[in-house]
Structures are given as C-alpha cells and as structure tokens.
Amino acid sequence: MTPPKRQQTEEAKVKDYMIVETRDMMETRDSEWTGALATKLNQAGECAAIFLAENAVLAARAMADAPMIKQLVEDNVPIFADTFALDERGIASCHLTEGVRPSNISRIADKLIDGSTVIWR
Amino acid sequence: METISTLTFALMDAPFEASRTTTVLRLIDSALDKGCNINVFAYEGAVYLPFALQEPHANAVHGHDVDEEDHPLPREWIAALIDKAEGKGLTLKWVNCGLCVDERGAHQAIAGVERGSPADFWKMSVGSNNTLVVGTN
Amino acid sequence: MKVLNIISCGYRATLEEQDDTIVWITHAIRGAGADIDILLRGPATNYVATGQKVSPISIGGREQKHAPDIYGQVASLAGKEAKIFVAAEDMDSRGLKREDCLPAAQPIRTDDLPTLIRGYDAVWHW
Numbered sequence: 297m298t299p300p301k302r303q304q305t306e307e308a309k310v311k312d313y314m315i316v317e318t319r320d321m322m323e324t325r326d327s328e329w330t331g332a333l334a335t336k337l338n339q340a341g342e343c344a345a346i347f348l349a350e351n352a353v354l355a356a357r358a359m360a361d362a363p364m365i366k367q368l369v370e371d372n373v374p375i376f377a378d379t380f381a382l383d384e385r386g387i388a389s390c391h392l393t394e395g396v397r398p399s400n401i402s403r404i405a406d407k408l409i410d411g412s413t414v415i416w417r
Numbered sequence: 418m419e420t421i422s423t424l425t426f427a428l429m430d431a432p433f434e435a436s437r438t439t440t441v442l443r444l445i446d447s448a449l450d451k452g453c454n455i456n457v458f459a460y461e462g463a464v465y466l467p468f469a470l471q472e473p474h475a476n477a478v479h480g481h482d483v484d485e486e487d488h489p490l491p492r493e494w495i496a497a498l499i500d501k502a503e504g505k506g507l508t509l510k511w512v513n514c515g516l517c518v519d520e521r522g523a524h525q526a527i528a529g530v531e532r533g534s535p536a537d538f539w540k541m542s543v544g545s546n547n548t549l550v551v552g553t554n
Numbered sequence: 555m556k557v558l559n560i561i562s563c564g565y566r567a568t569l570e571e572q573d574d575t576i577v578w579i580t581h582a583i584r585g586a587g588a589d590i591d592i593l594l595r596g597p598a599t600n601y602v603a604t605g606q607k608v609s610p611i612s613i614g615g616r617e618q619k620h621a622p623d624i625y626g627q628v629a630s631l632a633g634k635e636a637k638i639f640v641a642a643e644d645m646d647s648r649g650l651k652r653e654d655c656l657p658a659a660q661p662i663r664t665d666d667l668p669t670l671i672r673g674y675d676a677v678w679h680w
Binding site: 311326329332333336337339340342413415416417 | 560562595596664665667668669671672676677678679
C-alpha cells in the first residue's frame with residue numbers, strides 16, 4: 297500500500313489547517329470552538345483559515361450580530377465564504393463583513409489536494 | 418508528469434436530511450474537475466444516498482407533474498459523479514458500510530457501489546493523499 | 555498515520571444503535587491497525603462520567619436486549635491503549651468532576667489543543 301504524501305514528507309514546520317463551518321453561529325454556540333481553534337492554531341505559529349458554508353455564511357453579513365467573525369478578522373484569521381451559499385441566501389459580496397472573502401468551494405478541494413488538514417463542522 | 422491525488426471522504430448524513438449532502442457532492446465534483454481520484458465511505462444514514470429505489474415525484478404545490486418537477490435524487494447525482502470520473506479516466510469508488518446497510522435494509526444500491534467495512538475506510542484513507550470526514554450533527 | 559478522532563455529538567442515536575457509532579468505528583479502525591486516539595468534547599464529554607446507567611428499552615413490547623454502555627465502550631478503548639482526551643472546559647461547564655470520571659480520561663484545555671493536534675497526521679471531527 298502506498299503511504300500517503302503526508303507521511304512521505306518530513307514534518308513541515310508550519311501546518312496548514314482549514315476549518316469548514318457550516319452551522320448558523322447565532323443558533324449554535326459550538327461555533328465558538330471553531331473560532332477559538334483557528335485563533336489558537338495561528339497563535340501557536342500554524343496557518344489556519346475558516347471556510348464558511350451553508351448557514352454559517354449568515355454570520356458573514358456585515359450587519360449580523362456575529363462578534364466572533366469580527367474578532368477573527370481582527371486576529372487576522374483568513375475567512376472565506378462559499379459563494380454558492382452566499383448567493384443562495386441573497387448575501388451580496390458588498391454586504392459582507394470587511395475581511396470575509398467570497399470563495400468557490402474548490403478552495404476546499406485545493407486544500408485537500410495540498411495536504412492541509414481540513415476539519416468539517 | 419503530474420501526480421494524480423486521491424481524496425477520501427467519509428459521509429454520515431441520510432439523503433434529504435441535511436445541506437451537507439449537496440455541499441459535499443459539490444466538493445467531490447470540484448475535486449474531479451481538479452483531476453482527483455475519489456473514495457467515499459458512506460457510514461450510517463449515508464448508505465441511503467446511492468439507494469436504487471429513490472424515486473422522483475410530482476409536486477402538486479408546484480403545479481408540476483413528475484417530469485416537470487424533475488426532482489433531483491442523490492442516487493442520480495452519485496451515478497453522474499461516477500460517470501464523470503470514468504469519463505475523465507479517474508475513479509470514484511463508493512463503499513457503503515455493510516453493517517449500516519444491513520440495519521437499514523438499504524441493500525439495493527446503484528451500480529458501482531461496493532459493500533465494505535470500517536477497515537476499508539481505513540485502507541482507503543491510508544492510501545489517499547488526504548481524508549475529509551463530514552460528520553453529522 | 556496517527557489520527558485524532560474528535561467526537562462532539564454525544565448520545566446521537568445511541569439507544570437505537572446500542573452504542574456510540576463513532577466510538578464504535580474507532581474500535582473497528584483500531585482493529586484494522588489504525589493508531590487512533592479520541593478527543594471528546596461538547597455533550598460527548600459526558601461519555602467518561604461514571605454511573606451512567608441505561609436500562610434496555612421496550613417499545614411496543616419489543617424489548618431491547620443490549621442497552622448501550624458508552625462508558626464501557628470508551629473504557630475499553632482506553633484498555634486498547636488509545637488515549638482518551640476530554641475537553642476540560644466542556645467538563646467544567648457540565649459540572650463533571652475529574653474524580654467522577656474514567657481514570658484514563660485526560661482533560662485538555664483549548665489552549666493546549668494546538669500542541670495536541672500538531673502531533674497527529676490527521677484530525678477527523680465526526
């Protein structure tokens with residue numbers, strides 16, 4: 297059996313992580329864990345980003361009561377929002393919280409291909 | 418020569434129950450576009466995703482007969498992804514957890530779906546470049 | 555490949571399944587040779603609480619023979635040398651005292667997660 301690419305390479309100094317959050321943050325307090333983990337990974341010298349999909353994009357609206365998103369932006373955690381989910385919910389790019397970037401779901405595929413650790417919530 | 422990546426996905430949600438199903442199928446579609454081989458391990462309710470007896474229905478509220486409604490079925494999406502993979506010279510291997518199939522009576526799956534166990538998931542994962550687990554809530 | 559299985563969805567269909575399906579698959583994968591530990595968080599932190607008792611349920615006269623023993627499932631995993639990490643803050647917020655928990659359970663604070671996670675090749679959040 298061929299070992300995976302990640303086992304063949306030496307342990308990288310910085311690991312890449314992408315946490316995909318799909319839940320409505322106003323409804324699910326557990327979303328705070330997603331933010332805390334991304335922040336702490338970055339503080340620990342790793343490279344973590346958040347990808348908002350499905351109902352999680354509701355928190356990306358600039359007017360949303362989503363202090364965690366604003367805090368993550370302040371903490372320089374990269375945040376992407378699935379354009380499909382944004383369109384589905386009528387959220388235009390110009391109405392996004394500053395710092396949240398619209399992105400195609402193919403970004404997750406790219407992360408998987410490059411060997412990043414992708415965690416789905 | 419560019420190396421072909423293999424990605425493994427574990428899915429748990431039953432059809433028509435969660436947005437995750439379509440999100441992940443979109444993601445798999447995207448990975449095929451990027452030239453990846455795909456493994457899927459369907460666990461628990463997800464074994465019903467390729468269930469062969471899924472049927473489209475008319476929708477009186479929409480004022481549509483069965484053809485007009487053209488209800489999308491997960492089994493059709495999965496079959497289409499398997500076809501797409503083959504068309505690109507890639508593989509999409511779909512393994513249903515056998516015990517999950519038994520406890521649900523979900524034996525009638527579309528062509529191309531295999532029966533397996535968590536050990537197969539592990540083997541697919543070890544043989545892949547990356548694995549994504551999409552759990553349920 | 556060293557894997558950390560994270561389980562947060564506690565007691566999901568455990569009566570119906572007669573176990574926790576993710577602890578179950580962790581056992582199964584370990585049996586296939588995986589080097590795999592678990593991190594319990596959210597409602598699943600309660601899996602390490604002692605004193606969990608479930609009587610077999612009977613519905614319409616159809617009686618269940620085997621009620622789930624989640625504590626036993628987790629303890630058995632520890633017996634196979636899997637590490638059992640438990641989110642410390644989630645234990646605290648649920649009033650779970652360390653002395654009332656599975657001795658093998660290792661509380662871990664969110665601050666320490668990066669160090670923990672870094673030690674694994676894969677992190678699977680079920």
